[in-house]
Amino acid sequence: MRQKHKILLVDDEAPFRSALRRLLEKSHTVLEADTGTKALELAQKEEPDLILLDIGLPDTSGLELLPRFKELRPSPTVVMITAYEQVRDVVTSIKRGAFDYLVKPVDVDEFEVTIQKALEHSGLRNEVDRLRQEVQRLRGVDHLIGQDPTFLAAQMLAVKSAQSRDAGVLIQGESGAGKELFARLIHNNSPRAAYPFVALNCAAFSREIIESELFGYEKGAFTGAKIEGKSGLLQVADGGTLFLDEVVDLHPEIQAKLLRVLEDGEFYPVGGTRKRKVDIRIVSACNQDLWEASEQGRFRKDLFFRLATIRIELPPLRQRREDILPLALFFMEGFNDKYGKHFRRISRNAEEILLQHAWPGNVRELRNTIERVVLLENDETILGSHLRFLAAPSGEQTAPSAEGLHIQLPEGGISLDEIEKQIILNACDRCQGNKSKAARFLRIPRHILLYRMKKYGIEM
Structure with missing residues (x-):
């Protein structure tokens, strides 16, 4: 027998609740609340599939209650109920996450169609959330290889920081050290895990492109803009996590706009005159000391403090020698599956080469190295000869050296x-x-x- 859906009616008019209950109780389990406080308690306890929420309540507004319902896990589908003159408020609530709205007095046919669609939406979204969690479990999204104490401490700090919905997290480390993996770890363990994770490399584009990518733009905002306009990554990430890689490269004007988003939760698209509301968490990353950049005037200090409530430092691979071989074996197994190969082990000579290499590109360089070997060679063992491209002819490491570089700095200083x-x-x-x-x-x-x-x- 199919389990009945739970529907929570939130309205202070008893006759109206009674009329809706009669329409619903034959097919669904109906809960009732006449205040916002009681509705929140019931929603937390009973986990309803659908909430019919009146905007005008004696102790609060449905608009204020809606974000609190959105934070619940599992998150219920919400349909607003309103008097005719409050329709403008309902449109605002839909932008904030409500599925639909009904206007009093409720038309029975319209009511039944709306309830059916809302419950279908709730079922599909819950199934998507379940499948997403299962895919993450099967793929081991949150599995990071490493036993180095500093690396393990960084993982622990990342998991702890994930418990917050809004605290800014700054991840610092060299290029290729795994900053985006840590950002995904935080997102996947956070209350926002069911919502999008969106990443942007701030060093890869010009100021104009970064601005349109982040904030989106209205139609006709500039020459070459799409006729229909474009949603920015802030809007795409609504409810979830926005990851800003190399955040130090953001133009000062973009830094100021981003600060406004963090403070007010709203922004203007490029060429727009109407504010957009967003509920996001920002995780940022940098391959240099962002505080030092702030001290030098290259980054806003007020934005730094908003982004860096929690700071995580990732050690470079050359400082985690005990993790090199486990990582290499992990990548070897993955690329065996990808390319249909049968590598089983790493020879002693190859191990020595891997351990002695300086890995200036960190984990990314190691991954690319193992992929190259698995792709190009046909063997069961990774041999030292497979890694000749890593070893210098003299037997010295191939890491770039600054010993021969001498820069004469002027007495008066230089930028x-x-x-x-x-x-x-x-x-x-x-x-x-x-x-x-x-x-x-x-x-x-x-x-x-x-x-x-x-x-x-x-x-x-």
């Missing part, structure tokens, strides 16, 4: 940006203006080089 500009110019000259070669020479992605060149007005 770090000017030094970086000169280094890029020298690299481009050395590579005869070939941007791809210059990017490889500087050991950065090509799009990052192009972004820096545009930033400093370098043309080739």
Whole structure:
């Protein structure tokens, strides 16, 4: 026998509740509350599938109660009930997460159709949530390899920080150390896990593109804009987590707008005149000391404090030597499945090469190394000869060294940006203006080089 849906009626008019109960009780289990306080207690205890919520209650407004219902897990579907003159408030509530609304006096046919659709929506969403949790369990989304004490402490701090819905988390560590994996760990263990996780690399685009990507834009906002406009990542991530990688590279104007979002929970799309409301958590990451950047005036201190309520430092792979071989074996098994190979072990010679390498690209570099071997070789054992590309001819490590680099700094001081500009110019000259070669020479992605060149007005 199919289990009945639970429907909670929240309205202070007893005759109206009685009329709705008669329409519903033959097919559903009906709960009733005449105040917001009682409704919240019932919702927490009974976990209803659907809530019919009146906007005008004696102790609170349905608009104020709606966000508290959205925070419940499982989250119920909410249909607002209102008098005709309050329809504008209902439209606002729908933007905040209500599924639909009904206007008093309720039309019976419209009521039945609305209830049916709302319950179908509730069932589909609960099934999606269940499947998402099952997929995460099967794929081991939250499984991070490592026994290094510093790494384990970072994991523990990430899991603890996930318990908060809103506290800003700043993850600092070198490129490739796993900052996005930690951001996903926080999201997947948080009350927002059923909602989107959206990531943006702040160093990969110009200010204009970052602005339109984050905030979206209205139709006709600028030349080349889509006719229908575009929703920004803030709106896409509503209810969930927005991950901002390399947040230090955000333009000062974008920093100011982002601060407003964190303080007020609202923003204007590019070219828009109406505010959009969002409920998100921001997890940010940086491969340098963000506080030092704030001290140098390159990042807003007020935004730093909002983003960095909790700070997590990830150790580089060269400081977690005991984790290198377990990670290599983990990647080997994964790429065996991907490429249909049969690697089973790592030879002693190959282990020595892996352990001695400096891993400037951290876990990402190790992963790419193992993928290359599994893809190109056909064997059951990863051999030292498979890793020749990691070993220098002299037997020394291939890590880049700054020992031969000497920069004469002027007595009066110089900006770090000017030094970086000169280094890029020298690299481009050395590579005869070939941007791809210059990017490889500087050991950065090509799009990052192009972004820096545009930033400093370098043309080739």
